[in-house]
Amino acid sequence: MFKNSILKNISIVLLLTVVAISCDDSGSDNPELEATPIVTTMIDGYQVELLSDNDLRTGYNNLYWKITKDGSSVDIAQISAMPMMHMTQMSHSCPYTSPEMMEEFSDYYQSSVNFIMPSGEMGSWDIMLEFTTSDDMTVSGTVDIEVESSWMITSAQSGDGNTYFITWYAPTSPKTGNQDLKFMVHKRENMMSFPAVDDAELSVYPFMDMGGGEGHSTQFETPTTKGDGMYEGSINYSMSGTWTTEVQVMTSTDTTSAVTFEYSVIAQ
Template identity: 50%
Template structure:
């Protein structure tokens, strides 16, 4: 009798534990996702809202979208966007992908956009969108956005191939600190004003350097970023000092080596 009681008791405890685990998982979601609202547009009673992790800037930006009718998420069939910059004599897009359901928090759709130019006197950015509802209704609209300039994007031209332009994006660290950091780059090229494919089969030559003045300077420990697909290159870097650093990046392709792209930025003390 006592044995049965113990078994029952441990079963009860186990299910309580399970319940705890399950409810922890349920109570949301993405505690480290801190988003700022960017803009929102309402079409036919459906509100499409854009959120981001930081002010939008040149280089890589994670976008989080909500599609809501009233105050609740609206189920949709498809969601596509096109970022466009209107300039005086021409217009162009930028490297981006379309929003897909954000698995970590399904009230959002997520995509990435790499802005190659800041907003300003040269031109302005809008994102046009097309959302298809479950009943097949197409909701289309345009959302103006402001893109700030940053140090995280550079471009170089391939003199041996019609001056084809390549965009090198500093993806990580977004906020460099002394000690260890992931070191990630994105590489894209431009086929047309609307098409900016990722360059996934290159090798990078990277050199971090700190100028100490008076002709003195030094590098630091790092591992060279290697291709991971979709234009992504991943390595790491261990900054030995805080202060101003430069990092040159050279893209080496099968038949060609591009000129050096240079990033200059501050490393904060940890």
Template identity: 50%
Template sequence: MTTLKNYSRILAMAALVFTAVSCDTNNNADSDLELIPVNSVTVSGYTVSLHAETELETGANQLYWQIEEGSKPAEIESFTITPMMDMGQMMHSTPYEQPVTSDEDEDYLQNMAVFIMPSGEMGSWSVSFEITRMNGETVSGELPIEVSSSWKFTSTRGDDDKVYYISWYAPQKPVSGNNDLVFLIHTRTGMMDFPAVENAELSVYPYMDMGGGSGHSTDYTTPVAMGDGFYQGEINYSMSGVWTTSVQLIAENDTLPEVMFEYSVQAK
């Protein structure tokens, strides 16, 4: 699992994470964050509220938590979470980190979760949580959430049947010109264990299909390992429109099947 502090040093989060504008944003006048409510639940007098920058989707999500007692911020010792997917016959978690005080707004606890499948016929997501009071007593609860499918997430499987999860982390909103190109990669060692992949090699190729059998690539640098599962490079989109970027992963001396991301680049 990654840490927000490590990631901030590596990738300068403020330059990478975009915010969603909504008429239903949080009401903290002192906050620079523009968030939408996801869900909330009240347990034993504590109201736990989850906010996010956009609707939750497969791939990497920044989650923002508020814990209130009555109408005031709760004084607690700790708050921990476990995202879970209930598939009926089985349950599993996903790559995630524990909430810490947000660098962007100290009224929130913040963490990242990488959802590896959407909600739907296959199963449903919820986040189990535990609040530890100042006297050491604990309060547990569960918050149902909905996760939609996104172009920013895919997976590939090696000859040894080991699965690798690849999240497109940046640019969140590709625009013509220079962009940081960042991928986040995890694997699975159990239903509750999803470690970051630290020392893989990536081969990428951006391409725009112009139709009629013609097309072109653009200037880019291949993403390299930066730690905690992040791989960073750069890309300079030569024009707006629909692009694809293929990604091939080499991990543990295994060259995995190529995956493809398809997305739109907006004019700057």
């Protein structure tokens, strides 16, 4: 009996030692981000890797940037990444944010972009990347990208002749039951500037057409402003199938026409 309990204690000590060693081994300094590779290109001897959560598409996308030289990470003092669409008659940008170093993955910079048009016959997209290293080298170049079309962004005109872009931020894969409902709102100031709109109220109406003049809505909480162009609420889809959601943006001075998102809701 006595011997048994000593053995037990020894094996617990051994087990703890193994756990401690394996913890040490996994503590790597710069963890790799697991994401979808979009483009890898060379700019002035620097390797630029662009990753995202999915293939790039119209609507909201996270962009993850990794810049290396000869296989080692580069100290960056400043970085910008401006999306541009080149069309026959003109070029334009879209709503986007500047890259910031990621807390958990210090080799990566994260930015975001709300693409307002897909690539195609109408034109092509690239991202103008510019960065300054900590030893004061400024490097710039363009990264060519493909943007697929999605249902997750639409534009709305206001009575004052302004154009607003409404992005369906969440849920990206709508399913039956309760979930966050989030939109982003941006205003087109000119072809290069699309500031976030924070002072709007949204009017939202989800609807399922059952055919034969029948249809119904479902339980939801209208999204309200959270800053940086984001509006958060919730929705509880009562049925799977095709749904529409009408959205209208109202600021203190301006009201848009109602626009409609159409998408399918899967059964959970």
